[in-house]
Amino acid sequence: MNELLELILTPLEAGLSGQLRQRVEGDQDDLKAEDDNLYVFGEALQDFPDRDSPEWWLDPAQCRWWLCLHVDWKAYSEVAWQVQAICRTLGLETGFVSEAEAQWDSYFEELDRLRSRHADSGSVSQVSLTDRLKAALGKLGKAARQISLGELMKQVQPPSPNFLTPDVLGDASEWLRRQGYELLYLDTGGDEHLAVPVRLDLLVQARAVAERLSIPTHLV
Structure with a gap:
């Protein structure tokens, strides 16, 4: 997963990407089964705060990074704030509303x-x-x-x-695409949606890496 991680981290400044890389490596040491790989990878790309406060996902002091969209198939209301968090992390426009x-x-x-x-x-x-x-x-x-x-x-x-969920995900993809990124969906084998933001110029490479890892991917 390290090669895919490096492509996701490409836009970040060195200090933040180093912290996130350490987080991913640390979490991978705790894997209990091969099937856990994608879930652990996704969780490491999300930095939840110690306490819940209004719009914490837009505050770098509470949420250092957020580079994974992970929602249940029916949780369309969870998409907008996660996209806003991704955009804040990447230095993009955060005003996404589906x-x-x-x-x-x-x-x-x-x-x-x-x-x-x-x-x-x-x-x-x-x-x-x-x-x-x-x-x-x-x-x-x-x-x-x-x-x-x-x-x-x-x-x-x-x-x-x-x-509704597919329409909201489509809105999210369009928003990021206009800013030079694509949400690359990774197939977990379950009924949830898990995607990572990849720069458009790195998308072909990222999909090739995922294929070598036997991770089916798709775009919305």
Whole structure:
């Protein structure tokens, strides 16, 4: 993994990259099984603070580095702050907000409001309700748009976040790509998403290194 690590560390100043390299090497000594390799590697690339405070991921005094996006398949709300942390570490623009996530949240707020008004007063006709729900859907992912409006109205809880996570990850990749980086996804064999930021000019080399390590990779 050392060759892949060096490619990830390339943009960092020597002091920080040295600290991170020591962290990775130290954590690798604690491996209990071969299958742990990617997880330990990812954890070493994330520096959690001793205490939780607002926006700690943007404060280098609390979080020295963050160079790994690791989220559960349904944890789309965990993507934005991790991308912001990655950008802060790399000296990039940190103001990432997922358009897909914002529209998703706005949609369900509108859905709840219209459902409440329709049930209480009957003041919203089915025609206007349909039109406004379609408008609220906006540019959400294709899978979410394919749910019928009738089915949406019946659901107390939102549809599975699996509909949204790929769209949020796509927004994250696009944000970093515009700043000269690519999120390289490493296949853990599980259902979570694990990716590391690689400079665009090093991407081909990084994928070749991962292939030699028998780690399948993909881009979003």
